[in-house]
Amino acid sequence: xxxxxxxxxxxxxxxxxxxxxxxxxxxxxxxxxxxxxxxxxxxxxxxxxxxxxxxxxxxxxxxxxxxxxxxxxxxxxxxxxxxxxxxxxxxxxxxxxxxxxxxxxxxxx
Amino acid sequence: xxxxxxxxxxxxxxxxxxxxxxxxxxxxxxxxxxxxxxxxxxxxxxxxxxxxxxxxxxxxxxxxxxxxxxxxxxxxxxxxxxxxxxxxxxxxxxxxxxxxxxxxxxxxxxxxxxxxx
Numbered sequence: 001x002x003x004x005x006x007x008x009x010x011x012x013x014x015x016x017x018x019x020x021x022x023x024x025x026x027x028x029x030x031x032x033x034x035x036x037x038x039x040x041x042x043x044x045x046x047x048x049x050x051x052x053x054x055x056x057x058x059x060x061x062x063x064x065x066x067x068x069x070x071x072x073x074x075x076x077x078x079x080x081x082x083x084x085x086x087x088x089x090x091x092x093x094x095x096x097x098x099x100x101x102x103x104x105x106x107x108x109x
Numbered sequence: 110x111x112x113x114x115x116x117x118x119x120x121x122x123x124x125x126x127x128x129x130x131x132x133x134x135x136x137x138x139x140x141x142x143x144x145x146x147x148x149x150x151x152x153x154x155x156x157x158x159x160x161x162x163x164x165x166x167x168x169x170x171x172x173x174x175x176x177x178x179x180x181x182x183x184x185x186x187x188x189x190x191x192x193x194x195x196x197x198x199x200x201x202x203x204x205x206x207x208x209x210x211x212x213x214x215x216x217x218x219x220x221x222x223x224x225x226x
Contacts, residue, residue, distance in 0.1 A: 031213060042115075042202055042220040043153065048213040087152065091213060095141065095206040099153045 002026045002090055004100035011106045018075045020103045022088035025069065031091040032064050032071040037102075038084045046073070048091070075105070083107045112136060115203050115218025122193055122225055130188045130221045132203030138183035139205040144176075147200040147220075159186040159203075193225040 004024045012018045022032065031050035035043040047055050049064035049071060061074040075082055085104050089097040112135040122128050132142055140161045145153040157178050158166040165178035175197075177189040190197055200222050206215035 033213060033215065035215075042217040044217065045215045050213065091206075094158065095208060095213070095215075096143070096155065096158065097153075097204075097206065097215065098155065101152045102150075104150075 002092070002098035004088055004090060004098065006086075006088055006100040006103045008101065009104045009106070011108065012078055013108050014078055014080060016078050018078060018105060020073045020075070020086050020088075020105070022071045022073070022100055023069055024071075024088075024090050024100075026090050026092070026098070028092045029066070029069075029090060030093065032062070033089050033091055033097065034060075034062050034073045035087045035089065035099075036084050037087065043087065046086075050091075078107050080107050080109070113139075113142075113203060113205050113216045113218045115221055117221060118219055119222045120224070122223070124194055124225055125192055127189055127191045128193055128223060130190075130201055130203075130223075132186045132188070132218050134184045134205055137205075139186070140183060141205070141207075142180065142186040143204045143206065144178065144186075144188050145202045145204065147202060149200075153202065156188075159188075161186075190223065193223070195225045198223055198225045 006022045033048040034046040037043040047062040054063045059076045064071040085102045087102045088100045114133045142159040144156045156171045159178045159180040161180045167173045180186040202220045203218040
């Protein structure tokens, strides 16, 4: 089976940096991906790490260490619009995704 | 970029009736689509994998006779909630994902908020 752990909530101010950690226990791991979901909306894909290391996409970066079964999403230069839930998800065979519980990020002025 | 369109966005139905949710891939062909269910402030739970031209693969604990999935074409998958009850009220989301030379990608429909009264 698959299980993923991530913090339930993080609060930060505009302009700050937030790191959301994700640890996982899986069988058949192919990669770790991240998603953003605003209240009432559908998830949107942010990034994917299939190999160890850092992937940077604008203000958001994602990191993976396969040996540690650990990854993180880094949100830089936080903006009010970044207030949302963020999910890590393990990709298994057949492109199936298992999601973590989600981290609610609250950005304050 | 690829777009997945889901309809309806909201539906209210009476207990005992059935509701059909459509999920379309607008500019690509999806041989596989995924259906998720999400309760308020909770994570997405995979219900089933919809396979074009063959039977869906259901996750453990999901009643296949209650949640009927049809994937008759490369651009359309449907989820029918049969004999709906209030406990079926939830946010249902379809998704298409895949891997290519550019890496992994995933797109989600807008979601359907089902309320059974």
